[in-house]
Amino acid sequence: MVKTLLSLPIAAMLSAFALAGLCQASEGLPRASSAPVGGETTIPYGWVDFCNRHGEECTLGKLAPVDVHMTRQVWNTLEDVNAMANGAIEPISNFDHWGTTLDHWDYPVDGKGDCKIYALFKRKLLIERGFPRQALLMTIVRDLNGQGHAVLTVKTDRGDWVLDNLADEVRPWNATGYTFFKRQAQDDPNVWLSLGGATGAPPTEAASQ
Structure with a gap:
C-alpha cells in the first residue's frame, strides 16, 4: 500500500517537506563545473603587498574549506554584488592610479581601480553579507585579449562561478574564454594553487551549447 503524507510519522513528514523545499530552492538554478586545481604555486606580489597593509585579511590561520x-x-546576491561593484568603481590602470608598475592590490578607497580592486571589493561585500571567505577566491587569468587579469571565483555546490569587472553577468569559470593560471587555496588565502592554464569556451560559444 502506498503511504500518504497523512500516514507518515511527524518527523518523516517534516523531512519530506524539507526535502521538497530544498528541491524547489535548487530548481531552475544554473550549474557549472569545478575548475581543475593543481599543486602550490607562487603567490602574486600584489597579494603579499596587500597583506602588509591589511594584515587582518591574511592572519586567520587554516580554515576548513567551505562551498x-x-x-x-x-x-541573486552574487548578481547584485557583481553589477553593483562594476558600476561603483571607475576603471583605471594600475600605473595611472598608483604611479607604479608594481602590482598594487587594494580596496577602492577613492572609487577607482583596476581588476584587482574590483575583485577584492566584491570579496569584501560578500563576506559582509555572510558568505564564507573560504569560498571567495582571488584568481589570476589571461583575458580574451591575452592580458593579465584578476577575477573573483566563488566556489559553490553547483560549481565555480566568476565575478568579473568585464561582465555584469555571473558566469561559469569555463564560459569566459579566459585562461586560468592560479587562485587562492580554500583553506588558506596565503597559499596559491595552480590552475594549469585551463581554458573554457568563449562566452558566445558557451551560450550556444
Whole structure:
C-alpha cells in the first residue's frame, strides 16, 4: 500500500517537506563545473603587498574549506554584488592610479581601480553579507585579449562561478574564454594553487551549447 503524507510519522513528514523545499530552492538554478586545481604555486606580489597593509585579511590561520550552498537568494546576491561593484568603481590602470608598475592590490578607497580592486571589493561585500571567505577566491587569468587579469571565483555546490569587472553577468569559470593560471587555496588565502592554464569556451560559444 502506498503511504500518504497523512500516514507518515511527524518527523518523516517534516523531512519530506524539507526535502521538497530544498528541491524547489535548487530548481531552475544554473550549474557549472569545478575548475581543475593543481599543486602550490607562487603567490602574486600584489597579494603579499596587500597583506602588509591589511594584515587582518591574511592572519586567520587554516580554515576548513567551505562551498556556498546555492539558492535563489545566493544567486541573486552574487548578481547584485557583481553589477553593483562594476558600476561603483571607475576603471583605471594600475600605473595611472598608483604611479607604479608594481602590482598594487587594494580596496577602492577613492572609487577607482583596476581588476584587482574590483575583485577584492566584491570579496569584501560578500563576506559582509555572510558568505564564507573560504569560498571567495582571488584568481589570476589571461583575458580574451591575452592580458593579465584578476577575477573573483566563488566556489559553490553547483560549481565555480566568476565575478568579473568585464561582465555584469555571473558566469561559469569555463564560459569566459579566459585562461586560468592560479587562485587562492580554500583553506588558506596565503597559499596559491595552480590552475594549469585551463581554458573554457568563449562566452558566445558557451551560450550556444
